[in-house]
Amino acid sequence: MHHTNTGIFNKKVYIPYMSDAAYALSATFIRCGIDASVLDEPNESTLNYGLKFTNGNECMPCFVTTGDIIKVLEKPGFDAKKSAFFMPSSPGPCKFGQYNRLHEMVLNNMGYDEVEFLVPSASKSYTDFVGDKAFLFRKLAWQGCVSVDILEKALYRVRPYEINKGETVSVYKECLDLVTDAIKNGEDLYETIKVCAGKFENISRKDEERPIIGIVGEIFLRVNKFTNNFTIEKIESLGGEVSVVPTYKWITFTTYQYAMNAFKNKKIKDIFLSFLVNYYQKKDEINMFKPFGKLLRHHKETSIRRILSYAKKYINLPIGGEAILTVGESIDFAKKGYSGVISIHPFHCMPGAIVQTISKKFREDLNNFPWINLWFDGQESANLMLRLEAFMHQAKQWQETGYAVLEAA
Numbered sequence: 184m185h186h187t188n189t190g191i192f193n194k195k196v197y198i199p200y201m202s203d204a205a206y207a208l209s210a211t212f213i214r215c216g217i218d219a220s221v222l223d224e225p226n227e228s229t230l231n232y233g234l235k236f237t238n239g240n241e242c243m244p245c246f247v248t249t250g251d252i253i254k255v256l257e258k259p260g261f262d263a264k265k266s267a268f269f270m271p272s273s274p275g276p277c278k279f280g281q282y283n284r285l286h287e288m289v290l291n292n293m294g295y296d297e298v299e300f301l302v303p304s305a306s307k308s309y310t311d312f313v314g315d316k317a318f319l320f321r322k323l324a325w326q327g328c329v330s331v332d333i334l335e336k337a338l339y340r341v342r343p344y345e346i347n348k349g350e351t352v353s354v355y356k357e358c359l360d361l362v363t364d365a366i367k368n369g370e371d372l373y374e375t376i377k378v379c380a381g382k383f384e385n386i387s388r389k390d391e392e393r394p395i396i397g398i399v400g401e402i403f404l405r406v407n408k409f410t411n412n413f414t415i416e417k418i419e420s421l422g423g424e425v426s427v428v429p430t431y432k433w434i435t436f437t438t439y440q441y442a443m444n445a446f447k448n449k450k451i452k453d454i455f456l457s458f459l460v461n462y463y464q465k466k467d468e469i470n471m472f473k474p475f476g477k478l479l480r481h482h483k484e485t486s487i488r489r490i491l492s493y494a495k496k497y498i499n500l501p502i503g504g505e506a507i508l509t510v511g512e513s514i515d516f517a518k519k520g521y522s523g524v525i526s527i528h529p530f531h532c533m534p535g536a537i538v539q540t541i542s543k544k545f546r547e548d549l550n551n552f553p554w555i556n557l558w559f560d561g562q563e564s565a566n567l568m569l570r571l572e573a574f575m576h577q578a579k580q581w582q583e584t585g586y587a588v589l590e591a592a
C-alpha cells in the first residue's frame with residue numbers, strides 16, 4: 184500500500200461518492216491531467232460489503248466508503264497497479280482522520296497491497312500529489328464545490344414548488360453537467376453559473392408558503408441521500424422546503440481555523456496566506472451566489488465567525504468542529520425565521536452525541552424551537568416517517584406563531 188503520491192499521472196483516481204460535489208472534484212483532477220472517476224453512489228450492497236470487511240463499530244461514513252471501495256476492487260478488470268483512491272483526512276479529535284488507516288488495513292488483509300491512497304495534506308497545499316498544478320487544483324476544487332452546492336440549494340428551493348413534476352431535477356442534472364464540463368474544459372465558471380441560474384428561474388412554480396426546515400449535522404450523512412434514508416425528499420413530501428448546510432462550509436471552517444492558528448503562533452507568512460485564501464474564497468462565494476440572487480433566500484452563507492459566536496455559549500470551542508458548527512448553524516436557522524431543524528448523525532458519532540446532550544438547553548433558550556436529532560445506522564427505520572410527520576406538525580405551528588414570539592423576546 185503506497186502513500187507516496189508519485190506516478191499519479193499514469194493512474195486512475197477513484198473518488199468516493201458523498202454528494203454531487205464529487206463530480207466537480209473528478210473534473211478537477213481531469214483538468215489537471217489526471218484520469219479520475221467517481222465511485223457509484225452508496226446503496227444496499229455498499230453496506231453488505233462494508234460490514235463484511237469492517238467490524239461494524241466504525242462510523243457509518245467510514246464503513247460506507249470502505250464498502251464502495253471494495254465494490255470497485257472486486258469488479259472484473261480492476262487493475263490495482265493503475266488505480267488510486269482519493270481519501271481526504273482531517274486532523275482533530277474526530278475519527279475522520281483515521282479513515283484512510285482503516286481502508287489501508289482492510290485492503291492489506293484482502294491482498295490488495297498495490298493500491299495507492301491519495302491522502303492530500305492541506306499543510307502541503309496539495310503539491311504532494313499534483314505537483315505544479317497545485318494552485319489550479321485548489322482553485323477549481325473549491326470553485327467546483329461551491330458551484331455544485333449552489334445548484335443543490337437551487338434544487339431544494341425550487342423542487343417543492345414545481346408545477347411539472349421532475350422538471351427541477353432534470354434542470355439540476357443538466358446544470359451539473361455544464362459545471363463539470365466547464366471545469367474540464369477550462370471555461371469560466373462564473374459564466375456557467377449565470378446560465379444555470381437562468382435555467383432554474385425559468386421553471387414554473389406554484390405560489391405557496393411552506394415551512395423551511397434547516398438540515399444540520401454530520402457532513403457525510405447530511406448531504407448523502409442514501410445514508411440519511413432520503414430525509415430531504417421525505418420532508419418535501421410532507422409539505423416542507425429544506426435548507427441544507429452546504430459541503431463547502433467545512434472548507435471555510437478549515438480556512439478560519441488555519442487563520443486562528445497562524446495568529447496564535449504569530450506566523451506572519453501563514454497569517455498573510457490565510458488572508459489571501461479567505462479573500463478569494465469570499466470573492467468566489469459572493470460572485471457565484473449573485474446570479475441566484477432572485478431565487479435563493481440568502482445571498483451567502485452566514486460567516487464562520489458568527490456561527491461560532493452563536494455556539495460558544497453552549498459548547499467549548501476547542502472541542503472540535505462538527506459539534507460547534509451544528510449548534511451554531513441551528514441557532515442561525517432559528518434566527519433566520521426557519522420553522523425547524525433536523526440534526527442528522529451517524530450511529531457512534533461523537534460530535535453527534537455532544538450535540539444531542541446540549542440541544543435541550545439551547546432549544547429552551549429558543550422558546551422550544553422545533554428540533555429533532557435523527558440517528559442513522561444504514562437500516563430503513565419504520566418509525567422515521569412517523570417522527571418526521573410529528574415534527575412537521577410542530578414546524579407548521581411554529582411557522583404560524585412560534586417565530587413571532589421568538590422575535591419579540
Ligand code: SF4
Nearest residue numbers: 242277278279532533
Ligand atoms: S463526525 Fe462522527 S461520523 Fe464523522 S468521523 Fe467524526 S465521529 Fe465519525
